[in-house]
Amino acid sequence: xxxxxxxxxxVKRYDSTGAPVLGxxxxxxxxxxxxxxxxxxxxxxxxxxxxxxGLDKPTDGTVIVAGRRIDRLSEHALAKFRREHIGIAFQFFxxxxxxxxxxxxxxxxxxxxxxxxxxxxxxxxxxEMLGIQKHARVHPGRLSGGERQRVAVARALVNRPxxxxxxxxxxxxDTASGHDVRDLLTxxxxxxxxxxxxxxxLPLAEACASRTVRLVDGHVVLDSYARTAR
Ligand SMILES: Nc1ncnc2c1ncn2[C@@H]1O[C@H](COP(=O)(O)OP(=O)(O)O)[C@@H](O)[C@H]1O
Ligand SMILES: [Mg+2]
Numbered sequence: 001x002x003x004x005x006x007x008x009x010x011v012k013r014y015d016s017t018g019a020p021v022l023g024x025x026x027x028x029x030x031x032x033x034x035x036x037x038x039x040x041x042x043x044x045x046x047x048x049x050x051x052x053x054g055l056d057k058p059t060d061g062t063v064i065v066a067g068r069r070i071d072r073l074s075e076h077a078l079a080k081f082r083r084e085h086i087g088i089a090f091q092f093f094x095x096x097x098x099x100x101x102x103x104x105x106x107x108x109x110x111x112x113x114x115x116x117x118x119x120x121x122x123x124x125x126x127x128e129m130l131g132i133q134k135h136a137r138v139h140p141g142r143l144s145g146g147e148r149q150r151v152a153v154a155r156a157l158v159n160r161p162x163x164x165x166x167x168x169x170x171x172x173x174d175t176a177s178g179h180d181v182r183d184l185l186t187x188x189x190x191x192x193x194x195x196x197x198x199x200x201x202l203p204l205a206e207a208c209a210s211r212t213v214r215l216v217d218g219h220v221v222l223d224s225y226a227r228t229a230r
Contacts, residue, residue: 003064004163004194005029005052010061012047012218022047022218023061029196029211031162034189036205037198039215045198048215049167052196053086054078066162083112087156091168093148095140095155102127102136105154112159119158126154130184146177153184157193164188167198182207 011023022044029035037045050056051063054070063071066085073081082088087108095104102123109119127133130150140148149169156164166185170178178201185208189195199205205212206226214222 001030001032002067003028004031004033004066005196006062006064007052008062008064010051010058010063012044012051012056013059020059020218022051022215023058025061025218025220027213027220027223029194031194032192033211034185034193034195034197034209036209036212037196037215038200038202038205038212039221041200043215044218045215046167047218049165049196049198052163053088053165054082083108084159085162087153087159087161087164089149089152089156089164089166089169091171093140093145093152093172095148095151097139097141100137100139101132101143101151104140104151105158107158108155109158114159122158123154126157130154144177145173146180149173149177149181150184153181153188157188162194164193164195165198166195168200169197170199170201170204178204 005028007025007027010025011020013020037048039045051058052065058071062069068081070078070081105123105126106119109122127136130153132147132150135143135147140151170181173181182204185195185197189208197208209226211225213220
């Protein structure tokens with residue numbers, strides 16, 4: 001099976017003294033897996049996600065994502081790699097409030113050179129799929145948290161990324177909106193999307209993920225597969 005993530009001996013230190021905040025870590029994720037990364041606050045979950053996203057570089061080790069070694073790339077090459085191969089949804093959505101919902105979703109497509117019409121068509125398809133088409137011309141500031149997270153996920157998917165990353169996507173949401181996002185991620189996984197979800201929300205992990213990795217002090221203490229195949 002094709003691997004979407006291959007981490008080999010990955011270590012991250014933020015300073016040269018003391019223990020690393022992550023690793024050494026060796027981990028692979030196959031296409032179609034939905035991995036939940038859980039663990040206490042400060043255990044290295046976001047650090048792991050940022051390394052996989054190419055938002056940060058390891059102190060040591062190899063990071064291969066979508067078949068490409070990314071730990072040695074320049075910032076410019078990383079930015080291009082991220083736009084083309086990775087979609088990220090953050091806890092606080094990181095949407096642009098001066099743009100409409102439709103324009104927020106289209107933006108990463110436009111940045112990779114997709115034409116206006118094609119980007120609009122893809123955004124329309126995603127808004128329909130995620131049930132937010134009625135908000136196309138609205139600015140995200142007017143939407144509820146759950147709706148904003150749907151917009152953020154749509155934006156993350158616009159370039160058909162090999163990998164969808166989500167860092168605490170329900171962390172800023174009320175329970176009902178959290179359930180919406182849970183259902184959305186579950187549907188995406190069923191449709192074959194490879195996902196890494198960082199969360200301390202265990203019911204979310206259980207509902208969406210085919211595999212759970214638990215980090216403690218930067219080490220994997222548990223790596224388990226869901227019993228039921230999805
Ligand atoms: N940019 C940074 N500079 C210094 N230390 C950091 C930085 N980012 C995270 N850390 C530290 O690394 C450890 C892991 O952090 P993080 O990956 O954010 O954990 P989690 O997402 O599991 O809460 C924590 O001790 C945190 O304080
Ligand atoms: Mg975190």
